[in-house]
Amino acid sequence: MLRLSIPLRQALARLTLPVLVAMAFGTILLGKADALLAERARMALADILAPLWAAMAEPLRTARDAVEEARGLLALRAENARLREENERLRRWLAAALALEAENALLRRQLAFIPDPAPHFVTARVVADGGGTYARAVLLAVHPGHTVRKGQVALDERGFVGRVTEVGTRSARVLLATDVSSRIPVTLEGSRARALMIGTNGPRPRLAYWPEGVRPAEGERLVTSAESNLFPGGLPGGVVRWSEAGTPEVELFARLDRLDLVRLFDFDTSGILPPEAVARPEQTRGRSSARTAAATMARQ
Amino acid sequence: MIGGPPGAAPPRPSPQGRKEPPPGLLHRLDALGRASLPGVATAGLMVLAAAPPAGLPGAVAAVCLPAVFFWSAFHPAAMPAPVVFALGLLQDLLGLAPLGTGVLTLLLVHGAVTRWRRPIARQTFLVVWVLYCAAAGAAAALGWALQFLLTLRLPALTPAWHQFLLTIGLYPLLAWPMGWLHRTVVRVEEEAGA
Numbered sequence: 001m002l003r004l005s006i007p008l009r010q011a012l013a014r015l016t017l018p019v020l021v022a023m024a025f026g027t028i029l030l031g032k033a034d035a036l037l038a039e040r041a042r043m044a045l046a047d048i049l050a051p052l053w054a055a056m057a058e059p060l061r062t063a064r065d066a067v068e069e070a071r072g073l074l075a076l077r078a079e080n081a082r083l084r085e086e087n088e089r090l091r092r093w094l095a096a097a098l099a100l101e102a103e104n105a106l107l108r109r110q111l112a113f114i115p116d117p118a119p120h121f122v123t124a125r126v127v128a129d130g131g132g133t134y135a136r137a138v139l140l141a142v143h144p145g146h147t148v149r150k151g152q153v154a155l156d157e158r159g160f161v162g163r164v165t166e167v168g169t170r171s172a173r174v175l176l177a178t179d180v181s182s183r184i185p186v187t188l189e190g191s192r193a194r195a196l197m198i199g200t201n202g203p204r205p206r207l208a209y210w211p212e213g214v215r216p217a218e219g220e221r222l223v224t225s226a227e228s229n230l231f232p233g234g235l236p237g238g239v240v241r242w243s244e245a246g247t248p249e250v251e252l253f254a255r256l257d258r259l260d261l262v263r264l265f266d267f268d269t270s271g272i273l274p275p276e277a278v279a280r281p282e283q284t285r286g287r288s289s290a291r292t293a294a295a296t297m298a299r300q
Numbered sequence: 301m302i303g304g305p306p307g308a309a310p311p312r313p314s315p316q317g318r319k320e321p322p323p324g325l326l327h328r329l330d331a332l333g334r335a336s337l338p339g340v341a342t343a344g345l346m347v348l349a350a351a352p353p354a355g356l357p358g359a360v361a362a363v364c365l366p367a368v369f370f371w372s373a374f375h376p377a378a379m380p381a382p383v384v385f386a387l388g389l390l391q392d393l394l395g396l397a398p399l400g401t402g403v404l405t406l407l408l409v410h411g412a413v414t415r416w417r418r419p420i421a422r423q424t425f426l427v428v429w430v431l432y433c434a435a436a437g438a439a440a441a442l443g444w445a446l447q448f449l450l451t452l453r454l455p456a457l458t459p460a461w462h463q464f465l466l467t468i469g470l471y472p473l474l475a476w477p478m479g480w481l482h483r484t485v486v487r488v489e490e491e492a493g494a
Contacts (some may be wrong), residue, residue: 016381017411023385024404027392031399032450038392038399045393053351060351 119232121265122148124172135201136179137165138259140172147266148172151230154262159236159253160184160224161262172264176256177237178205185228186237186250188214189221197222197237197250203257204249207240216240216248232267331492334485338375338478339383342367343390345474350394358459360394361402362466365439366474368406369432372413373420374482384410401446405439425475433468440464 004012031038124140142148154161154174162176177184182199188210195210207216220240226233238252342364349359364387371379388403395402413420413435420431444460 017407020381020385021404021407021411024388024400024407026400027389027403028398028400028446028450031392041399042393045390049347049350052347056348056351 119265119267121263122146123261123263124148125261126259127171134165134173134175134179134181136176136182136199136256137162138174138176138262140174140262140264142170142172144169146172148264149266152264152266153224153231153235154264155235156254156259156262158255159238161254161256161259164264174262177252177254178203178256184237185225185230186222187225187233188216188240189223190217191220194225194227195222204241204243204251207248207250210248218242222250334488335378337481337485338367338371338378339387341481342387346387346390346394358395358463358466360391361443361463362470363474364388364391364402364406365409365436365467366432366471367478368410369413369435369471370475370478370482372410373417373428374479375485376414376417378485379410381407381410397443398447398450401443401450404446405442408442409435409439425472429468429471429475432471436464436467436471440467 122142124142126138127141128139129137140148148164148167150164150167152164154164160177162174162179162182164172165175166173175182177197177199178201179199180201182197182205184197184205186195186197186207187193188195191214193211193214193216195216196208197205198208199205207222210216218240222237222240224231224233224235224237236253238250238254241249241251243249345363345367346360349363368379368384368387372384384406385403388406391402391406392399420428423431440460440463443463444455444457447455
C-alpha cells in the first residue's frame with residue numbers, strides 16, 4: 001500500500017468527485033463518438049449476465065405462476081357464476097338441438113331421404129407461394145400416386161381457400177380466392193341472396209352482383225353457393241366488411257397469408273372447369289354435399 | 301465479486317472471552333466485505349431488476365438511485381465516488397439510455413448529497429423522502445435534458461414521468477432494508493473498533 005501524507009490524501013479525496021465527473025463527461029463523449037463501443041460493452045455485459053439470468057428465470061417463473069394461480073383462485077367465484085349461467089344457456093340449446101334432431105329424423109323417415117356420404121379429402125402441405133400464371137396461388141406437395149384433380153376445393157381449418165387449377169405428378173397449384181382472376185359464387189347467409197366474390201390481388205376480395213333490393217350487411221356471413229354446380233353450397237367463406245370507399249369486401253375466414261396445410265375436398269362436382277380437365281382419370285365417388293364437409297371440418 | 305460477504309450475515313454477538321480478534325486474513329476479508337456490501341448489493345439488485353422475465357422497464361435506475369442517495373447520506377464511506385461511477389456505468393450498460401448519462405446523474409446526486417449529508421441525516425424519514433423526491437426529480441430532469449442533448453430529439457415526457465414515479469415509490473421499500481443493514485454495519489463496526 002502506498003503511504004501518503006494526510007494533506008495529500010485529503011486533497012486526493014476532494015479531487016475524486018470532480019475527476020470522476022469529468023470522466024463521466026468523457027464516457028458520454030466516448031459513447032457519442034463510437035456508438036459501436038457502447039453496443040459491444042452492452043453485449044459483453046449481457047454475455048456475462050446471461051447464465052445468471054437463466055438461472056434466475058426458473059424461480060421467477062415459479063413466482064409469477066404462483067401469483068397467477070392466486071389471481072385465478074380469486075376470480076374463481078365470478079368464473080363459476082359465469083360458467084353456471086353459460087351452462088344453463090347451453091342446456092337450453094341442447095334441449096332445442098335434441099328436439100330438432102328428433103324432428104329431423106322424423107321428417108327424414110317420412111321423405112325416405114338419402115343421406116349425404118361424408119366427402120373424401122386429402123391433406124397436402126403448402127410448399128411455395130405464388131408462381132405460375134396467377135398472382136395469388138400456392139403450390140402443394142403431393143405424393144406421386146395422389147388422387148388430386150383439377151377443380152377440387154381447398155379449405156384450411158377455418159374456411160374456403162381456393163380451387164385446384166393445375167395438377168402435376170408431385171405438385172398441385174391452388175388458385176386462392178384473393179387472386180384477381182378468381183370468381184367464386186357465394187350466398188349471403190342472412191338474406192340467402194347470391195353474389196360473386198371477386199378477387200382483387202389484395203387481402204380482401206370484393207363482392208359484386210348481388211340482387212337488387214338486398215344490401216350485404218356488415219358482418220354478414222358468406223358461404224359458397226351451389227349455383228353453376230362448381231362448388232357445393234354452404235362452405236364457410238368469410239364475412240362482409242364495408243370498406244371506407246363504400247364497397248363491400250369479404251374478410252375471409254381462411255388465413256391465406258399463413259397457409260401451411262390445406263385439405264382438398266373432392267365433392268365430385270361437374271361444373272365449369274378450365275380446359276384439359278379430363279387429363280386425369282376420374283374416380284367414381286359418391287356425390288356429397290358441403291353440409292357433410294362442414295360437419296367433417298367441425299369434427300376435426 | 302464477493303458472493304455473500306460476511307457482513308451480510310446477521311450480527312454475531314461477539315464472544316465474551318476474547319477481547320481482540322487478531323487482524324488476520326479473515327478479519328480483513330470481513331472489513332472488506334462490510335465496506336463493499338452496499339455497492340455489491342446494489343449492483344446485484346440492479347442485475348435482478350434487469351432480469352428479462354421481471355420485465356419492468358426503468359427498474360434498474362429506480363433501484364440504483366435510492367441506494368446511492370441513502371448510502372451517500374448516511375454512510376458515505378460505503379458508497380465512495382468510484383463505486384457510484386461503477387454503478388452508473390452498470391446502469392447505463394443494463395439500460396438503453398446514451399452511455400454516460402446515468403454516470404453523470406448519479407455522480408451529481410452523490411456529490412450534492414454528500415455535500416449536505418449532515419443536515420439530511422438529522423431529518424425524520426418523511427423529510428428525507430421528500431428531499432429524495434426533489435433529488436429524484438432533479439435527476440430525472442437532468443437525464444431527460446441529457447438525452448435531448450445527446451440525441452437532438454425531444455424524448456417523450458411520459459416515460460420520464462413514470463420513471464420518476466417508480467424511483468420515488470421504490471425508495472421507502474428499499475430504505476427499510478438499507479436502514480437495517482446500515483444499523484447492522486455500524487454496530488458491527490463499533491464492536492470491531494471497540
